[in-house]
Amino acid sequence: MRVQYRYNLSVLGFTPQVVARWVPILGLWGGALGVGALFLLEPIPRVRNVILQKIPVLGSYWNRPVDPNDSPF
Amino acid sequence: MAVSTLVYNTFIRRNSVFVSTILLGAFAFEIGFDSTIDKYWDRLNAGKQWKDIKHKYITAEE
Numbered sequence: 001m002r003v004q005y006r007y008n009l010s011v012l013g014f015t016p017q018v019v020a021r022w023v024p025i026l027g028l029w030g031g032a033l034g035v036g037a038l039f040l041l042e043p044i045p046r047v048r049n050v051i052l053q054k055i056p057v058l059g060s061y062w063n064r065p066v067d068p069n070d071s072p073f
Numbered sequence: 074m075a076v077s078t079l080v081y082n083t084f085i086r087r088n089s090v091f092v093s094t095i096l097l098g099a100f101a102f103e104i105g106f107d108s109t110i111d112k113y114w115d116r117l118n119a120g121k122q123w124k125d126i127k128h129k130y131i132t133a134e135e
Binding site (some may be wrong): 035 | 128
């Protein structure tokens with residue numbers, strides 16, 4: 001029987017099989033890096049007001065309004 | 074036996090998920106520990122901190 005050859009696309013050596021295998025794993029690692037960044041940047045007010053307060057259940061933990069009479073500015 | 078297998082398969086097998094679990098655990102512990110200790114401190118020092126006595130020093134609202 002004659003051997004059938006098929007074309008396998010590749011971009012710079014990355015075939016669809018390699019991409020389909022590794023992209024979900026890289027996605028999971030991106031998530032891990034995101035959680036790590038949030039954990040390390042938690043004290044920054046910008047991060048607190050823009051990102052952390054918006055979390056549904058636990059967001060109220062970062063709602064710390066300062067009475068304007070008490071604020072030093 | 075099955076519970077440990079389930080835990081292993083969902084949280085420990087993939088290193089990315091394992092790292093995320095550890096970081097989320099640290100985050101949750103920080104929130105829980107800080108709020109618990111803050112409440113304990115406030116209870117220990119009730120009536121002495123500014124937030125407790127502030128209402129006595131409010132003059133006419135400007």
